[in-house]
Amino acid sequence: MDRRQMLQTSVYGALLSGLGACANTPSLSAQVSSKIPSWPAHIQKIAFGSCIDQNRSQPIWQAILANQPDLFIFGGDNVYASSQPWQLSNLEKAYATQAAQTGFAQLRSSVAHVAIWDDHDMGLNDGGAEFPHKLASKNAFLDFWRLPADDPRRTREGLYHAMTFGKEGQRVQVILLDTRSFRSTPLKTDQRDAPGKERYVPDTNPSKTMLGQAQWQWLEQQLREPADLRFIVSGVQVVVEGHGWEGWNNFPLEQEKLRQLIQSTRAKGVVFLSGDRHIGALYKSPSANSYPLYELTSSGMTHAWQTAKEAGPNRIGDLVTQNHFALIELDWPKRQVIWGFKNTDGEWLRKESIALSELQ
Numbered sequence: 001m002d003r004r005q006m007l008q009t010s011v012y013g014a015l016l017s018g019l020g021a022c023a024n025t026p027s028l029s030a031q032v033s034s035k036i037p038s039w040p041a042h043i044q045k046i047a048f049g050s051c052i053d054q055n056r057s058q059p060i061w062q063a064i065l066a067n068q069p070d071l072f073i074f075g076g077d078n079v080y081a082s083s084q085p086w087q088l089s090n091l092e093k094a095y096a097t098q099a100a101q102t103g104f105a106q107l108r109s110s111v112a113h114v115a116i117w118d119d120h121d122m123g124l125n126d127g128g129a130e131f132p133h134k135l136a137s138k139n140a141f142l143d144f145w146r147l148p149a150d151d152p153r154r155t156r157e158g159l160y161h162a163m164t165f166g167k168e169g170q171r172v173q174v175i176l177l178d179t180r181s182f183r184s185t186p187l188k189t190d191q192r193d194a195p196g197k198e199r200y201v202p203d204t205n206p207s208k209t210m211l212g213q214a215q216w217q218w219l220e221q222q223l224r225e226p227a228d229l230r231f232i233v234s235g236v237q238v239v240v241e242g243h244g245w246e247g248w249n250n251f252p253l254e255q256e257k258l259r260q261l262i263q264s265t266r267a268k269g270v271v272f273l274s275g276d277r278h279i280g281a282l283y284k285s286p287s288a289n290s291y292p293l294y295e296l297t298s299s300g301m302t303h304a305w306q307t308a309k310e311a312g313p314n315r316i317g318d319l320v321t322q323n324h325f326a327l328i329e330l331d332w333p334k335r336q337v338i339w340g341f342k343n344t345d346g347e348w349l350r351k352e353s354i355a356l357s358e359l360q
Ligand SMILES: [Fe+2]
Pocket: 001, 077, 118, 119, 120, 235, 275, 276, 277
């Protein structure tokens, strides 16, 4: 989503714009934080968020830290560096500014975390495979997120990655999908801003892709790995209906392919986490031959879209339109996922639960 367009439609955005950027821009050396947290042996609590403007005030980190999550998932647009013409120095400056945010630095040195990118940290609003600087941008991502020298993301194209935590019966798999590096160009709308076709309309051209062939094959292997609960993280929304912003709904054949893959691999425990939209919301999408697909979108840690309104045929409840993060608690004895949204004061805005038995 184009942040500027979103902000133009938001009174709150206008107010935020007036606040301006932080005055101090730290040196690149500020990015280097000495401590890298170790991976958790098992997971009971995950925090998740996306869309972080490095130049805005970020009180949200204190609320996140207070919850002591075992893992934090950065869902993309982790900094904003997509003004054109794209320059590596702008991205490096954005990362340096973000690294110097106190709460963020505290989290980065004390909470295990994983990250995937979206368009604004890749470098082109609503961009995909066509973005010419994606390799330079990827290299900056690898270094900012301090990925080890032997990390597979350093030697293959794109930033997709997966990790599994915990013992049998409580195994949590986190699958980070790269929905930018290989993504085809979506079909532009003929009615800009019309509800349901705001920017794009569904494109059923079979040659178009969200993930690209290699990532699809890799995903199939991942879904065959044993896990009790699988968080599939996608920068853009996955099963969501009712709007024409970016998302898997721009490519219905790819959306269906994902559904089919979950069925054919018999992967249990899949839920989706997504960002990009500057809203928070929960969705439930029924499947004819499988369990329902749930999705949690958490977007807007520093600048949520306060005036957002949209149809939500498969949304559960209202949109969350204030700055927030998602908190996911795993109650293993009760075999339950409790998930929802908290605001910058750490207060629950929404809280729902799913029985693991529903995801079989
Ligand atoms: Fe985005």
